[in-house]
Every structure is written in C-alpha cells, then in structure tokens.
Amino acid sequence: MRRLAVCFAFVSLLGACATPSQPVAPAQEDHSGEVKGLLAQDNIDPLTAYLDQYADDAGRASAVAEVRTERDKRCAAVAKLYDGREKTPANAARLRTAYRHSCPAVVEVFQRQVAKAVRNTPAAAAPAPESAPPPADAPGPAAAIAPSGAIAGQLLDNCYLLVRIENYQEALDACAKPAELGDAKAEDGMAVSFRALRKYPDALVWARRAAAQNLPDGEYQLGDLLHRGAGTARDDAEALRYFQKAGQEGVAEAQYAAGSMVARGEGTARDDAQARAWYALAADQGFARAELSLGEIYATGTGVAPDAEQARIWLTKAAGQGLAQAQRELGELYMGGRGIPADDYQAYVWFSLAALNGDAAAAAPRDVAAARLTSEQIDQAQHQIRRTMEDKR
Known part of the structure; x- marks a missing residue:
C-alpha cells in the first residue's frame, strides 16, 4: 500500500503507475x-x-x-x-x-496453376526411337542411354518447364523417367530439384550423371555442390575444375564462381589476374555479381592499377541490375570522389536505392549526401529514384 501511495503521489509527474504484474509497453517512436x-x-x-x-x-x-x-x-x-x-x-x-x-x-499459387495447365495439355506424340544404339563407352547410367529425340514429348517438356518455373516437387516426377533413360538436361533437372528440396546426396548423384555427359549446367551444379560440401565432403580442387570446365562452355555462374575461388586461393594458388579474367567473362554476359567484383577490383587496385572510371562503369552496370551492394559502393565512389568528380546528387540517388533494396549500411551516408543538396535537387532525385524502381518491376 505504501508503494502505491508513493506512486499516486507522483502520478502527475510520471503520467501512470505500473504494478510489477503490469508489463510496460515500449515507447513508440514517431516514424x-x-x-x-x-x-x-x-x-x-x-x-x-x-x-x-x-x-x-x-x-x-x-x-x-x-x-x-x-x-x-x-x-x-x-x-x-x-x-x-x-x-x-x-x-x-x-x-x-x-x-x-x-x-x-x-507466386507459388500461380506456378501450381501453370503446372496443372501443363499437365492437362494433350500430350504430343513422341517420335519413334532411333535404331542406332549408343556407343559402348557412353557416359551416364549403366543402362543404354536413349537419345533425346527418343524421349521427346510432353513428359520431357514438362520436366524442363517445371524446373524452369521452380515447381521442384512435381519436376522430380516429370524428370525421373527421361533422366533414367539418360537425357542430360533431365538429369540436371533432377539435381536442381533435389538440391532445392535440400536432398543433397540425391542432388549429387544426378549432378554427377549430367556432368559425365559434359552438360555445362550439370558441371556447374556438381562444382557448386562439391564447393559447398553438400551431400559430400568439400573438395575445392575438384569444384574449381568443374567450374572452369563449365565456364569454358559459357556458363556465367561458373565463370563467376571460378573467379571467386581463384581470387581467394581456394583449390589453387591465389591469382588476381586469372580471377579478373574469369570475372570479365561473366560480366560481359551481364552477370551482376561479376560486374560488382570487377568494379571493386578497379576501385581498390587489386592486382591491377586503380582505375576509378572503370570502377564506376562496372559498379553502374551492377547497380543498374538492382544489386544493393553495388548501389551502395557506387554511392561511396561518388561521395568520395576518388578519381572521379565528387557528385552528392548521384551519391544520394544510389544510396537511396541501396537502402530501399534492404542495405541498411546505405542509410547514414544517404542522409549525409541529402544534407548537401537543395530541396529542389532532392525532389528531382526522388523522381529519378521512383522511375528507376518502377523500371525494375
């Protein structure tokens, strides 16, 4: 009672009294x-x-x-x-x-509707199997590998489609038969689907089969599983070999992965020049992470003379694809003016886009850049930001 009396005595100052059994709600800030x-x-x-x-x-x-x-x-x-x-x-x-x-x-509901529509489509007639048997030393399962033409038809089409729209559970059903008959893309579809469902040992089996048929996507999948140690012990040297093999066939993800491993000295000695060459191959195909890596290499002068203009070019490409980290680093380049003219307007635009894309580290420098701009410049920048976000939809 004494405690309550003291509380009531100060109610005009504190505004309320809370007993020990009454939780105090956190103060709500004005946002x-x-x-x-x-x-x-x-x-x-x-x-x-x-x-x-x-x-x-x-x-x-x-x-x-x-x-x-x-x-x-x-x-x-x-x-x-x-x-x-x-x-x-x-x-x-x-x-x-x-x-x-x-x-x-x-997205999931619509994808299920698409899968159902595909299943209800009348199946296409499959052409007759080719008469010539596969070579005795053909890679893949021990059973005879049917040529892709012999497996053509709705089942194979469904396999490819369901993997593409990321309906992995149903993709397993559609891809199983053609994969067992040796279709390399179906084998890769099995690997991708099992991996998405976190059944890594099964993914590894099918990735090995697709890679054994020299399918570049299968080689990339196998390299990535080996690098992550998913379903097997991690093997950087073997992972790098498969990344490089797929990269030589033009798989941008594999080119980027090979560059990243070489840059870190994983599975091989570190080699900045070789890493840059792999990144350049992937970046030339518009692979955003590779564009970011090239921008960082030229900004920091890693294994090459610093080149702010090249850094700006590659960071702009990656930032334009919506990569938040690239947007923030491009903002830092403009704000610092390291080798290029400082531009608080552009810094504000790119910091704002990075923050909107979830990069919390971009908020503070965005506010610093904003303090250096006029209200008219901020209005103009906001219009540019909205237009950029709308273009990405």
Whole structure:
C-alpha cells in the first residue's frame, strides 16, 4: 500500500503507475514520416525490405504493422491481377521476377496453376526411337542411354518447364523417367530439384550423371555442390575444375564462381589476374555479381592499377541490375570522389536505392549526401529514384 501511495503521489509527474504484474509497453517512436515516404511509392519490395529490417524493433511496432498491412494489400492486388491472366510459363516467369521476394505465396499459387495447365495439355506424340544404339563407352547410367529425340514429348517438356518455373516437387516426377533413360538436361533437372528440396546426396548423384555427359549446367551444379560440401565432403580442387570446365562452355555462374575461388586461393594458388579474367567473362554476359567484383577490383587496385572510371562503369552496370551492394559502393565512389568528380546528387540517388533494396549500411551516408543538396535537387532525385524502381518491376 505504501508503494502505491508513493506512486499516486507522483502520478502527475510520471503520467501512470505500473504494478510489477503490469508489463510496460515500449515507447513508440514517431516514424510516420518514413512510413509516409514508403507508402507514397508504388513498389512492394521496399515495404518488404522495411519489414525485414525492423520486424523485431518494438519501438516501430505500429509502423511495422501499417507497412505490413499495405504490403499484404498490394500482394492481394497482384494476385487478383494474375488470376485473370493466362496460366503460361512466360507469365509465371514475369510474376516470379517481379514479386518473388514480397509475395511468395502468390507466386507459388500461380506456378501450381501453370503446372496443372501443363499437365492437362494433350500430350504430343513422341517420335519413334532411333535404331542406332549408343556407343559402348557412353557416359551416364549403366543402362543404354536413349537419345533425346527418343524421349521427346510432353513428359520431357514438362520436366524442363517445371524446373524452369521452380515447381521442384512435381519436376522430380516429370524428370525421373527421361533422366533414367539418360537425357542430360533431365538429369540436371533432377539435381536442381533435389538440391532445392535440400536432398543433397540425391542432388549429387544426378549432378554427377549430367556432368559425365559434359552438360555445362550439370558441371556447374556438381562444382557448386562439391564447393559447398553438400551431400559430400568439400573438395575445392575438384569444384574449381568443374567450374572452369563449365565456364569454358559459357556458363556465367561458373565463370563467376571460378573467379571467386581463384581470387581467394581456394583449390589453387591465389591469382588476381586469372580471377579478373574469369570475372570479365561473366560480366560481359551481364552477370551482376561479376560486374560488382570487377568494379571493386578497379576501385581498390587489386592486382591491377586503380582505375576509378572503370570502377564506376562496372559498379553502374551492377547497380543498374538492382544489386544493393553495388548501389551502395557506387554511392561511396561518388561521395568520395576518388578519381572521379565528387557528385552528392548521384551519391544520394544510389544510396537511396541501396537502402530501399534492404542495405541498411546505405542509410547514414544517404542522409549525409541529402544534407548537401537543395530541396529542389532532392525532389528531382526522388523522381529519378521512383522511375528507376518502377523500371525494375
């Protein structure tokens, strides 16, 4: 009673009294400005990035709830839009590209509808098997390997399609028969599907079979499993061999992986020049991570003379593909003016895009750059940022 009396005596100063059994809610900070800015732009991913960053921030609970409600409302609108669209692989790819991060449930439902539509399509007649037997030393399963033409038809088409739209559980059913008959792409489809389902030993078996047929994608899959030690002991030397083999056949992911391993000295001696050469091959194909790596190499002068203009070119390419780290590093290049003219306007644009794409480290330098701009410049930059985000949808 005495404790309550003291509490009541100070109620005018404290505003309320809490007993030990009454939890004290965390103070809610005013984030209405940042929420208003988020809701004013039309894209969904910035909302999801905000939720990912602040979901556990008790001081932002009301702001998080408001953003989540708006994100869910926009996902519902996307679902309604695609409900009226034809259930085709092309539409599934567009939906997945634009909304996979923020509306995964919507993407999954549509992909199931596409798979069902494919299954209900009348099967194409398969041509008669070729009469010539495979060579005795042909790679793959011990049983005779049927040529791809002999396995053609709806089952094989379904296998390729289901892997492409990432419906991996059903892909296993569609790919099993053609893979058992030796179709290399179906074998790779089995490897990709088992890997996505985290059944790594099975993925390894099928990746080895696809790689044994010199399928570049299968060689990349096998290299990646060996490098990660997924389903087997990690083997960097063997992983690098498969990455290089697939990279020589033009697989950009393998070229980038080979460059990264050589840059770190994994499975071989470190070689900056060779790493740069592998990155360049992948970057020339528009592989964003390789473009970022080249930009960093020229910015830091790793194994080559520093070249700020080359760094700007490659970072811009990667940033233009929406890679948040590249956007932040490009902002740093413009803000620092290291070898190129300092440009706070461009720094603000790229820091803002990086922050909207979930790079928390970009927020502070964005605010520094903003303080150096006029209100007119900020308005113009915001227009450019919105246009860039809309173009990525």
